[in-house]
Amino acid sequence: MRDRSAVIEVRGLTKRYGTVVAVDDLTFDVPEGTVTAFLGRNGAGKSTTLRMLLGLDRPTAGTARIGGRAYADLERPLRAVGALLDSSAAHPGRTARDHLRWLAASNALPAHRVRAVLDLVGLREAAGRRVRGFSLGMRQRLGIAAALLGDPPVLLLDEPVNGLDAEGIRWLRAFLRGLAAEGRTVLVSSHLMAEVARTADHLLVVGSGRLLADTPLPAFLAEHTVGRVRVGTAQPERLRGLLLAAGATVTRDDDDGALRVAGVDAARVGAVAARHGVPLTELGADVRSLEDAFLGLTAPAPEAAA
Numbered sequence: 001m002r003d004r005s006a007v008i009e010v011r012g013l014t015k016r017y018g019t020v021v022a023v024d025d026l027t028f029d030v031p032e033g034t035v036t037a038f039l040g041r042n043g044a045g046k047s048t049t050l051r052m053l054l055g056l057d058r059p060t061a062g063t064a065r066i067g068g069r070a071y072a073d074l075e076r077p078l079r080a081v082g083a084l085l086d087s088s089a090a091h092p093g094r095t096a097r098d099h100l101r102w103l104a105a106s107n108a109l110p111a112h113r114v115r116a117v118l119d120l121v122g123l124r125e126a127a128g129r130r131v132r133g134f135s136l137g138m139r140q141r142l143g144i145a146a147a148l149l150g151d152p153p154v155l156l157l158d159e160p161v162n163g164l165d166a167e168g169i170r171w172l173r174a175f176l177r178g179l180a181a182e183g184r185t186v187l188v189s190s191h192l193m194a195e196v197a198r199t200a201d202h203l204l205v206v207g208s209g210r211l212l213a214d215t216p217l218p219a220f221l222a223e224h225t226v227g228r229v230r231v232g233t234a235q236p237e238r239l240r241g242l243l244l245a246a247g248a249t250v251t252r253d254d255d256d257g258a259l260r261v262a263g264v265d266a267a268r269v270g271a272v273a274a275r276h277g278v279p280l281t282e283l284g285a286d287v288r289s290l291e292d293a294f295l296g297l298t299a300p301a302p303e304a305a306a
């Protein structure tokens with residue numbers, strides 16, 4: 001990992017609701033100027049952790065600090081940290097512009113930021129429309145605009161991918177990378193793990209409130225995609241037999257019939273195919289194995305699944 005100081009520091013953070021342990025002794029740092037993905041299945045404890053960082057929930061134990069301080073001790077919180085927690089927070093009868101103007105005025109932020117953030121998230125044309133008519137994707141953009149009003153160095157985004165279409169997800173990825181390139185620190189939660197992981201510099205994975213992985217993306221990729229190959233051919237059964245004979249493990253991709261191969265590298269797959277005259281239509285790293293890796297990592301314990 002690059003040598004960066006931690007902007008967000010979580011230590012022994014725990015939250016119990018009666019007998020439910022929503023967050024269980026979490027300890028992690030989020031380094032400055034990175035996009036860090038906070039990943040886990042539904043109910044893993046992501047939102048509760050973010051709410052505690054924002055002072056909206058009181059920890060049962062432990063601490064959560066931003067820039068060395070608890071949220072409640074920040075002098076000008078919206079200038080220190082922006083958050084997207086719930087994209088339905090805007091009043092449906094208000095226009096996007098009025099919603100942001102109201103937020104700016106009530107938080108003593110300059111009015112010119114409203115126009116700036118509407119432009120940043122691509123809502124300039126829709127600024128005069130009532131939020132009631134917004135798609136979920138537009139609401140997410142408005143929520144991100146609100147988070148950016150105070151021009152904060154730290155952003156906490158809870159499930160910003162929800163409701164976005166493929167184009168919206170592409171936009172969000174580039175947008176988050178741009179924020180980090182400006183030196184901002186972005187913590188972005190998602191249950192769509194592979195989708196968001198590939199945007200991030202660093203991954204934090206939680207399951208049942210516990211930290212399961214805290215790793216730079218390249219290390220995670222190296223561990224979970226090296227030695228896993230995806231190969232396309234018009235003769236899948238023949239190639240499958242040849243690869244099995246070469247000692248590989250081979251499965252078929254349910255979506256498109258490509259072979260997913262483990263245990264031999266891409267060069268060996270190519271050599272086997274060439275020796276037996278099997279034409280290939282595709283040969284590369286098996287990126288889908290990333291989602292499998294997350295699902296394996298976050299699988300509920302057998303007794304919990306029963």
Ligand SMILES: Nc1ncnc2c1ncn2[C@@H]1O[C@H](COP(=O)(O)OP(=O)(O)OP(=O)(O)O)[C@@H](O)[C@H]1O
Nearest residue numbers: 017020022040041042043044045046047048049191
């Ligand atoms: N106010 C509450 N009262 C009781 N239980 C709660 C409360 N808030 C959260 N929980 C429970 O705590 C656990 C963690 O919930 P949390 O919302 O933090 O998970 P999450 O990872 O954000 O999931 P999701 O993606 O579904 O929001 C869940 O079991 C949830 O039911």
